[in-house]
Amino acid sequence: SSLTPFVSADEIRTRFSRAMSDMYRDEVPQYGTLLDLVAEVNADVLQSQPAVQQELARAGDLERLNLERHGAIRLGTAYELSTMRRLFAVMGMQAVGYYDLSVAGVPVHATAFRPVADEALRNNPFRVFTSLLRLELIADADLRAKAADIVAKRQIFTPEALHLIDLHETAGGLSDDQANAFVAAALETFRWHSDATVDLATYESLQQSHRLLADVVCFKGPHINHLTPRTLDIDAIQALMPARGINAKDVVEGPPRRTCPILLRQTSFKALEETVRFSDHTGSHTARFGEIEQRGVALTAKGRALYDDLLAQVRSMGNAGSAAPDYVTRLAQAFEQFPDSHVQMREQGLAYYRYSLTEAGAQQAQRALALLQDPAAGMDALVAAAWVAAEPITYEDFLPVSAAGIFQSNLGGQEQRQYQAHAARQAFEHDLGAAALDELALYAQAQQRSQDQVQAALHAAVA
Numbered sequence: 001s002s003l004t005p006f007v008s009a010d011e012i013r014t015r016f017s018r019a020m021s022d023m024y025r026d027e028v029p030q031y032g033t034l035l036d037l038v039a040e041v042n043a044d045v046l047q048s049q050p051a052v053q054q055e056l057a058r059a060g061d062l063e064r065l066n067l068e069r070h071g072a073i074r075l076g077t078a079y080e081l082s083t084m085r086r087l088f089a090v091m092g093m094q095a096v097g098y099y100d101l102s103v104a105g106v107p108v109h110a111t112a113f114r115p116v117a118d119e120a121l122r123n124n125p126f127r128v129f130t131s132l133l134r135l136e137l138i139a140d141a142d143l144r145a146k147a148a149d150i151v152a153k154r155q156i157f158t159p160e161a162l163h164l165i166d167l168h169e170t171a172g173g174l175s176d177d178q179a180n181a182f183v184a185a186a187l188e189t190f191r192w193h194s195d196a197t198v199d200l201a202t203y204e205s206l207q208q209s210h211r212l213l214a215d216v217v218c219f220k221g222p223h224i225n226h227l228t229p230r231t232l233d234i235d236a237i238q239a240l241m242p243a244r245g246i247n248a249k250d251v252v253e254g255p256p257r258r259t260c261p262i263l264l265r266q267t268s269f270k271a272l273e274e275t276v277r278f279s280d281h282t283g284s285h286t287a288r289f290g291e292i293e294q295r296g297v298a299l300t301a302k303g304r305a306l307y308d309d310l311l312a313q314v315r316s317m318g319n320a321g322s323a324a325p326d327y328v329t330r331l332a333q334a335f336e337q338f339p340d341s342h343v344q345m346r347e348q349g350l351a352y353y354r355y356s357l358t359e360a361g362a363q364q365a366q367r368a369l370a371l372l373q374d375p376a377a378g379m380d381a382l383v384a385a386a387w388v389a390a391e392p393i394t395y396e397d398f399l400p401v402s403a404a405g406i407f408q409s410n411l412g413g414q415e416q417r418q419y420q421a422h423a424a425r426q427a428f429e430h431d432l433g434a435a436a437l438d439e440l441a442l443y444a445q446a447q448q449r450s451q452d453q454v455q456a457a458l459h460a461a462v463a
């Protein structure tokens with residue numbers, strides 16, 4: 001028998017994310033327009049701001065930039081969620097983080113499937129925000145039972161996809177041909193189906209309870225509902241979108257514009273009203289939208305607490321939240337309390353950095369090592385001496401308040417439901433069939449690994 005080598009998980013993920021992007025470009029033409037706009041603005045920024053270009057190049061993020069995107073799906077059952085975990089594992093993606101959206105009036109909780117290793121993230125950080133419907137939050141018992149019954153009957157995975165997932169688990173990998181077959185089969189689950197599984201009256205009763213309920217329950221599969229490219233200047237894109245026929249939501253979610261971007265800023269637009277064939281009538285459904293994002297440095301628990309605190313302050317002033325006309329001004333004012341320099345954020349322990357020995361540092365290894373071992377000096381002193389460089393670690397995850405804003409705007413805006421809910425991480429992980437990784441621990445480990453490497457390099461240099 002021939003020993004066919006396995007294709008790497010990174011390679012399968014890249015093939016899949018390209019195939020998904022091509023499919024979505026066909027299904028939602030405005031996504032193609034957006035990709036072109038993002039590529040133009042990114043090229044402009046790289047040309048006009050050499051510092052940004054250098055920072056990305058040093059972090060090894062330049063290659064991934066135009067490849068980078070995230071998507072989102074919404075699932076109906078524990079079986080769908082746990083099988084999705086196995087499907088993403090083929091592409092080297094693991095569940096990271098737990099997001100409770102019920103507090104924001106959306107009856108779901110979620111995780112993000114994404115790569116976690118430094119190298120895998122550099123190669124292609126493709127992520128999928130994956131929500132699970134919380135049927136227990138639906139008050140009407142008849143409707144709840146009906147919805148549960150409908151989703152229990154569907155099979156969102158093709159036999160071929162299930163077979164190749166099994167094969168991947170037993171053989172430990174996929175050959176080139178198997179990988180291509182897997183990508184094609186997996187893609188089927190994310191495709192839009194214009195045939196609904198229910199009659200119009202059922203759709204309408206679900207829609208009335210919550211628009212999201214109808215979106216999850218009435219279709220053959222969890223159609224990918226958006227794909228989001230990463231921009232280096234979200235305000236520029238926001239300003240240019242109307243001229244390209246794209247109407248974005250009014251406000252960019254997340255932190256304000258800053259010199260040193262933190263976490264994640266996002267804006268979205270409604271893309272499509274689609275024709276749907278119900279079992280008895282023809283109707284329509286609005287599910288799919290567009291979104292762009294700008295990513296910044298990952299925050300520590302301390303930095304995140306400050307971010308959450310400042311954001312809550314702004315949102316509690318006046319009751320219109322991010323819809324208030326002076327929101328942007330108030331946001332900028334509140335965030336004056338968040339240091340906008342990497343030196344300050346690093347020294348105050350607000351954000352995570354990846355450290356590397358510079359040439360100057362390698363030449364002064366003896367002195368650098370002494371400084372590193374001096375408790376009063378440490379890594380910060382080496383950075384101050386330019387013997388060590390500190391690059392911001394990119395935030396790879398999502399923000400629950402922002403996600404809720406995105407859900408609300410593409411579900412039709414005004415509607416607000418109150419759920420008597422609390423986070424149910426244990427139940428979610430039970431349905432997932434695994435624990436969701438702690439994102440803060442991942443960033444802390446990445447920072448620590450880089451510090452260990454600096455230390456090892458210094459020891460090697462003096463040996």
Ligand code: OOG
Pocket residue numbers: 071072073074129131225266291398399402403404406407
């Ligand atoms: C997911 C919304 C969350 C984001 O970028 O925060 C999200 C959804 O609408 O299904 O994608």
Ligand code: NI
Pocket residue numbers: 070071072129226228291406
């Ligand atoms: Ni999104």
